[in-house]
Amino acid sequence: MNLRGVWAIYRYEMSRFFRTLMQSFLSPVISTSLYFVVFGAAIGSRIDEVEGVSYGAFIVPGLVMLSVITQAISNASFGIYFPKFIGTIYELLSAPVNFLEIVLGYVGAAATKALFIGAVILATATLFVDLHIAHPLAMVVFLLLTCISFSLLGFIIGIWAGNFEQLQLVPLLVVTPLIFLGGSFYSISMLPPIWQTITLFNPVVYLISGFRWAFFGMADVPIGLSLLAIAAFTGLCLAVIWWIFRTGWRLRS
Amino acid sequence: MAMVEVAQLAKKYDGGFEALKGVDLSIAEGEILALLGPNGAGKTTLISIICGLVTPTGGQVRVGGHDILADYRSTRRLIGLVPQEINLEPFEKVLNTVRFSRGLFGLKRDDALIEDVLRRLSLWDKRDTPIRALSGGMKRRVLIAKALAHEPKVLFLDEPTAGVDVELRRDMWEIVAGLKAQGTTIILTTHYIEEAEAIADRIGVINRGRILLVEDKHSLMTRMGRKELRVLLDSPLETLPAALEGRGLELLDDGRLLVHSYDSTAERSGIARLMADLAAEGIAVRDVATRQSSLEEIFVSMVHNEEDEA
Structure with missing residues (x-):
């Protein structure tokens, strides 16, 4: 195992993040504050409680997930797409590193950044609402798994993308709608029965439900199912990346 | 001992284009081999396969006695690659990008060695300059510094002086001569015959995916001249x-x-x-x-x- 190689990639990726630290820090703080102003104060004042939790607090897990998932995807996809775009990928392909080491470096860095953003949003949220986390350990595990699995998905998107438009395509057209419709801002039980059934096909539902369970001890789907879903998703992403490096798809001609 | 041994190497791209049609080539330790050939002859494909950028469809390559596919970690540690295009991250500083290259190859940080490489390439004064602020010639030197950061035994230079002015080209030749003096095996591709004539020990001519000839420069000129x-x-x-x-x-x-x-x-x-x-x-x-x-x-x-x- 070329651990120094992994560390070199990780550090290089993180240094890009630190170069724009203020941007990385400020944008989630501002966007979270806006969500709280719009959803928490303006709309939330008309909704009393959702299953015993104030609406402002209820949306916190969904908000964290929304940002963490989009950040994980965009960081990881950009991280691997950029070297492809400017041609520096040659160095990675000619270095004594295997697919696992490359993934560890890039996905590790993207997941770290997403985790940082998640922590910033949680901290910002405490300024607006009273937050008591029922299962802190489970919350951390869910957050970590989400950062890692969606960074893996972002990595796949970055390798697949042939231009900057494609890089934005999947997050905009698929991931963001799935997050919004996955119960970020409402409970599935608020939907008519037919929509409840349809929603269960949305994988993000299981993530947000599990994450919300860690906060408030209540969930739309059983917690075991949530864990299974995120584990299966991580496994699927890893299998796809393994196949990409084995065949050299979009990397080696 | 042959440092690089290429046997019956073939590459057929997905579109059906045969870039290499059974190439045999043996490169001795410490020599400079210039590969000459027109555009599309297969020079870059050959180098790319040896370095791991392109997957071959047939044949075998051994570097330092190791197979490039089965034992890629060993072969890649021996190889440094200077690509044809100036592929560098514009916002990164010179020193950081060269350090990154060394780390990527699994080697411990060695500031003295990196300083020596940068000084030899007249880049030491520019170590904290972002790459986008460098001239084209300086960027090419950064590519060489990155390739040398892990102390390779074999250096591939793909068109090292394409689009470079005369003065810089001569500098580049001096750098290559210096590397040879240290025992590095060098394989370069070039369009410039003058370049091959000036620095190579042996010349290989490649066209349409076949090696037409590999011969000592002087004997080639005498024999064919x-x-x-x-x-x-x-x-x-x-x-x-x-x-x-x-x-x-x-x-x-x-x-x-x-x-x-x-x-x-x-x-x-x-x-x-x-x-x-x-x-x-x-x-x-x-x-x-x-x-x-x-x-x-x-x-x-x-x-x-x-x-x-x-």
Whole structure:
């Protein structure tokens, strides 16, 4: 195992993040504050409680997930797409590193950044609402798994993308709608029965439900199912990346 | 011992294009091999396969005795690659990007070595400069520094002086000579015959995915080289005297210059006979000079011959 190689990639990726630290820090703080102003104060004042939790607090897990998932995807996809775009990928392909080491470096860095953003949003949220986390350990595990699995998905998107438009395509057209419709801002039980059934096909539902369970001890789907879903998703992403490096798809001609 | 051993290497791209059609090549430790060939000949594909950027569809490559696919970690540690395009991250600083290259190859940070590499390439003063602020020539040096950061035994230079001014090209040749003196094996591809002539020990000519020839530079030039004897006459001739006809002599420059082409390796060059005949005809000679055909002429004629046969 070329651990120094992994560390070199990780550090290089993180240094890009630190170069724009203020941007990385400020944008989630501002966007979270806006969500709280719009959803928490303006709309939330008309909704009393959702299953015993104030609406402002209820949306916190969904908000964290929304940002963490989009950040994980965009960081990881950009991280691997950029070297492809400017041609520096040659160095990675000619270095004594295997697919696992490359993934560890890039996905590790993207997941770290997403985790940082998640922590910033949680901290910002405490300024607006009273937050008591029922299962802190489970919350951390869910957050970590989400950062890692969606960074893996972002990595796949970055390798697949042939231009900057494609890089934005999947997050905009698929991931963001799935997050919004996955119960970020409402409970599935608020939907008519037919929509409840349809929603269960949305994988993000299981993530947000599990994450919300860690906060408030209540969930739309059983917690075991949530864990299974995120584990299966991580496994699927890893299998796809393994196949990409084995065949050299979009990397080696 | 052969440092790089290529056997029956083939590459067929998905579209059906055969970039390499069974290439055999053996490169000795410490030598400089120049691969010459027109665009699309297969030079970059060959280098890319050895370095791990392109997957071969047939054949085998061993570097330092290790197979490039089965034992890629060992071979890649031995190899440094300087690509043809200037592929660098514009916002990164010189020192950081070179350090990154060393780490990527699994080596411990070594500031003294990186300083030495940067100094040798006249980059030390620019170590904290973002790459986008460097000139084209300096960027090329950064690519070389990155390739040298893990102390490779074999260095591949893909068109190292393409689009580089004359002065920088000579600097580059000096750098290559310095690396050779340290025992590095160097394989470079080039369009510039002058470059191969100036720095290579052996020349390989590749065209349409086949190696046409690999030979010691001097013996190649002697073997393939046509020589010309150029005789400047005292007074111009209108036509060749009958005694001098039928030998392929050319009368140029309004009859002032007589050109005799001959094979430098043939037993008889025909020079003595020509001089004797000129004296017998009473033709006074002002000056004589010989000229050997350059590698460029050799190369062009070789590639043309091959294309005529195809």
